[in-house]
Amino acid sequence: MTFSIVASMGDALGVAVASKFLAVGSVVPAARVGVGAVATQALAKVSYKDDALALLADGVAPEEVVARLTGDDDGHEQRQLGLVTPTGQASYTGPACMDWAGGLTGRDATGGYAIQGNILAGPQVVQEMERAWLEAAHLPFPSRLVHAMLAGDRAGGDRRGRQSAALYAVQAGTGYDASGVLADLRVDDHPEAPQELARLLDLNELYFGGPTNxxxxxxxxxxxxxxxxxxxxxxxxxxxxxxxxxxxxxxxxxxxxxxxxxxxxxxxxxxxxxx
Known part of the structure; x- marks a missing residue:
């Protein structure tokens, strides 16, 4: 029901996600400064977010976190999970997730990424998200996440259509009052949710960004x-x-x-x- 990118860029960590699902931002994304970022989706298990971040904070590698969480979960065959830390990444798709479902992981000079989705138009969705992420290293981190999400949307996205989208990104010493929250934006119900999220991100940069030109x-x-x-x-x-x-x-x-x-x-x- 969802496609997402979980990524790091330097010490910034975050998630961009879109879905034909009400208020996807209330379910899928989580991130913690200096620790990692998580997306739980498909038959999402919301407790994965806190559990994954706790394990990552203890130094457990992303692949091992996936193994521990899914190994103790009777519903793991219908789960999908993406994890990224400043040094590692992992993506998991249970064999019973609805087609098309799958994911990609990788790293470039700026950091790592985990891209995953289910009930998608096809594998081109995650492939185009990866391409877009890799070509956009020049963009600010929140913009780069949304750029990748929009590429997935253009490639067909959730094959049922659009409804909601969200962005959550963190980085130490940034955001309003140096809270560490670079962006915390949600579009809960909108026929063009990915594009509306991009509009909100532009406003977020206007109101909370520093002087540029x-x-x-x-x-x-x-x-x-x-x-x-x-x-x-x-x-x-x-x-x-x-x-x-x-x-x-x-x-x-x-x-x-x-x-x-x-x-x-x-x-x-x-x-x-x-x-």
Whole structure:
């Protein structure tokens, strides 16, 4: 009922998943900073997530974790499981999972991946996800996960259709208030759930990403920003104070910098003051 990619990239760990199933993000993905990431699916056993992360935290290798969890489970023939740590990966598909079902694992210079799915249009789904993952090492980690998920969707995805999708990614010292959560996004019920997840990820980057393309506040741009902020009632003598006042109210504070104005914040300011 589901296709997912569980992956690492440096010390980042995460899962992207899509399914013809309500609120797949409530069931499939889990990850813990410095430990690993897990996807439990098919006839999903939710307890696999906590059990797998506990074993991984104790230093048990992914393949051994799979063996222990499935070996003690009478329903293992209908389970599917993907595991990744910073140093290893494993994917398991029980022989009674509904066709097409299977998975792929591998590593490149950036980290490892486990890709798996069931009730898929065919093996091309996981194959295209692997290809997309490997070709996108230049992307930020959450974007790379979603890029791979979208490739699986384009290749046919869940053969029953689309309903939900989710992304959960962690990395030490990142995320809102340095929580370690890079992205925690869910689309619980939507006819184009994978594409909607990609849209939410773009917003997540806007609101929680750091400054990227920073433009110096000088000359004509300084005059423009000052004038646009004044239209919004921000008339502090120092333009940086005025910008911080407005950006904080709009939840753009992670993109503030003393070196100028982030280009996405500038775009948002222009949209907010468009005549």
């Amino acid at each position: 920073v433009l110096p506040l000088e000359g004509g741009l300084l005059e423009e920003v000052t004038e646009r902020l004044a239209r919004l009632g921000r008339t502090q003598p120092d333009v940086h104070d005025a910008l911080a006042d407005w950006a904080g109210a709009e939840n753009y504070e992670t993109r503030l910098t003393s070196e100028g104005i982030d280009s996405r914040v500038l775009q948002a300011l222009r949209e907010a003051t468009a005549a």
